[in-house]
Amino acid sequence: MQRHQDDYLAEYRSLKLTRDSEGVLVAEFHSNHGPFTFTAQDHTEFVDAFYRIAQDRANKIVILTGAGGDFIPYIDFSSFGNVADPAAWSQVHDEGVQIVRISQHTRSDDRGHRGTRPCALRVCPTCQCDCGSRGCDLPRYSALRRRHCARRWNFHCLEFIALEQDEQRLSC
Amino acid sequence: MLNPQPLTARTAHEWGVVSEVVPNGKALSRARELAELYLKAPEVTRRNTRVHFIQPLKERIVREVGYGLSLEGASAADLVKSMQVKSEPVAQKGKVA
Numbered sequence: 001m002q003r004h005q006d007d008y009l010a011e012y013r014s015l016k017l018t019r020d021s022e023g024v025l026v027a028e029f030h031s032n033h034g035p036f037t038f039t040a041q042d043h044t045e046f047v048d049a050f051y052r053i054a055q056d057r058a059n060k061i062v063i064l065t066g067a068g069g070d071f072i073p074y075i076d077f078s079s080f081g082n083v084a085d086p087a088a089w090s091q092v093h094d095e096g097v098q099i100v101r102i103s104q105h106t107r108s109d110d111r112g113h114r115g116t117r118p119c120a121l122r123v124c125p126t127c128q129c130d131c132g133s134r135g136c137d138l139p140r141y142s143a144l145r146r147r148h149c150a151r152r153w154n155f156h157c158l159e160f161i162a163l164e165q166d167e168q169r170l171s172c
Numbered sequence: 173m174l175n176p177q178p179l180t181a182r183t184a185h186e187w188g189v190v191s192e193v194v195p196n197g198k199a200l201s202r203a204r205e206l207a208e209l210y211l212k213a214p215e216v217t218r219r220n221t222r223v224h225f226i227q228p229l230k231e232r233i234v235r236e237v238g239y240g241l242s243l244e245g246a247s248a249a250d251l252v253k254s255m256q257v258k259s260e261p262v263a264q265k266g267k268v269a
Contacts, residue, residue, distance in 0.1 A: 024207045026200070060215065061207045065200055084249035093241040100233050 023060030030067035
């Protein structure tokens with residue numbers, strides 16, 4: 001599915017997103033354009049905001065800052081409701097977990113870069129390991145066993161494996 | 173954390189919490205300078221360099237954030253409880269008696 005990737009830039013109440021022609025995105029925390037007071041609504045919105053920022057390859061560099069010479073100087077605890085209530089805290093927990101995991105879980109779904117990756121690439125760009133060709137005795141993974149050794153293998157290799165499988169399917 | 177004190181920029185720098193200290197109000201312009209410098213590297217090189225250096229940090233955060241938030245939630249509940257106890261000292265004594 002293709003969608004306009006920059007439709008999120010004006011989407012968030014407390015995160016001002018400004019991108020210049022070079023692709024430098026300044027993400028500024030603010031409350032009414034002044035120093036930022038962090039609320040429960042922001043906690044929810046930022047999960048989406050940072051997901052969209054990470055997904056958009058037009059963002060070449062991200063500068064994270066805050067308005068009024070501060071970063072995150074205040075927090076509105078009352079906006080989170082009763083934090084002693086497990087139901088209230090469960091949402092905080094889930095959003096916190098999502099915001100750090102989401103960009104990884106969606107990497108293999110982000111097909112925007114597929115066309116720009118050179119098809120001739122045959123060494124995993126993450127583990128950079130070609131030990132399979134040198135008789136390495138470590139366990140190896142995937143349909144392309146020789147390119148991902150257990151020593152340096154990690155989840156970014158999954159993306160590469162998926163990409164390679166796509167290429168084979170497409171007879172690229 | 174049990175004796176929270178403001179941390180000066182210089183101390184944060186000595187501890188390795190921040191990589192550079194600039195005069196007040198200059199952080200954003202310095203960040204833009206660095207961005208301009210980084211943009212001179214080819215895009216894939218730039219992206220993969222970042223991936224390489226944040227990888228171990230990201231793995232730790234992904235592993236520990238759920239547990240950390242659970243500890244934070246339980247500590248928040250404990251804090252609320254202790255504030256309730258402090259605000260009702262008479263009722264507490266009454267209950268004990």
